[in-house]
Amino acid sequence: MTHSLRSARRPFRAAVRAGVAVGGAVLLLLAAAPAALAHDRLKSSSPADGAKLAQVESIELEFTSRMTMPTLVLDGPAGENLPLGKPRAQGVTVKAEPAAPLEPGRYRLAWRVVSSDGHPIAGELRFTVTAPATPTASESEATPAETPAETASASTSSTPAGAAPAASSSPVAQAEAEAGSGGVPGWLWVAAAALVAGGAATVVAGRRRRATGDAGPRP
Template sequence: MTFLRRALVPAVGAVFVLLLTSPAALAHDRLKASNPADRAELKSLETIELEFTSHMQLPTIVLDGPGGKPVPLDKPRVQGNKVFARPTGALPEGRYRIAWRVVSSDGHPIQGELAFAITAPAHSPSPSEETPTETPTETPTPASSPEPQPASAQPPSSSPSTAAATRTGGTSGLPGWLWAALAVVLAGGAAVLFAARRKPRPDRG
């Protein structure tokens, strides 16, 4: 009996230890926490954060928005036991679904889904909040006044009558050619008169 007891005690203890540790040994890695939490209601969401029980590889995250419309995400990145993904823009009001898939440390893929809602629309500046764009006002350029023309150094041009008087030697009255014609006529008359006086008179018988 003593021998049997000594043999059974270690065997029972080993079986007991195996029964306690087998669930942990057979369990796979799993999702430990998330942001957003499943069925959470948020005002906004900037980053999706998934925390696992161990280091994960090859993460894939898909986000569907209102009406099942896909929402663009940045490429997921792994940091320790966490996986992050960021939406490329603000999320409008509505219900969303996150579908994720990773490869655990033992090589087995695991996947799951989360649902959340955005209860406030994405903030957009109202017309009163928008900063008015200042339009540069152009300074009017004063109209340039015409520059005074310098007084001409040349004497004023002569009038036509003055020019004619200059061409005729400054003599006013009859033109020079008329005076020359009169001189010729007078000279001719004087010659005729002188010749008539010298002509002998015929004798009277």
């Protein structure tokens, strides 16, 4: 009888042990579930995944906890890597700006951060730009027109050093130019002619006086 009771208790004990083991495993799973559910993750983004926007001037990622060591990679419509400003971690957000306006097309943003528990997490999102890129302020500024003073200065500076100024068209200036260039002024010719004429008149008068003296009464 005693042997029969011992034989009946063995299956019962085995069942109890199995139940305890299963219960312990369930408790461990329940204890680990909150930790898994509380793992840091991406909460929202701007632009959002799949969004279509006229233009994207900045990128902002918001996480469920404070992140460190952010890395962002932006690929263009043709798969080319596009430059981004240095990502900045500010509390639970990570921000960066494209280095140049984005052309229309589909873009892919890959991100990687280190979560508060020290584990790296990564992901990616895609968005579409629909409007053409607008030029920046420095590119759209037109070259200012030259002022009259600047024009005069430019023309003065373009004159070769040591070049003679243009000759005046007045007669006085022309006469001075002729005199300075080695030519004989006209008034000198007139004075010379007057002197010659005066000398000739003096000679003729002297000859007449001599002739008159010779024709006078003789003793």
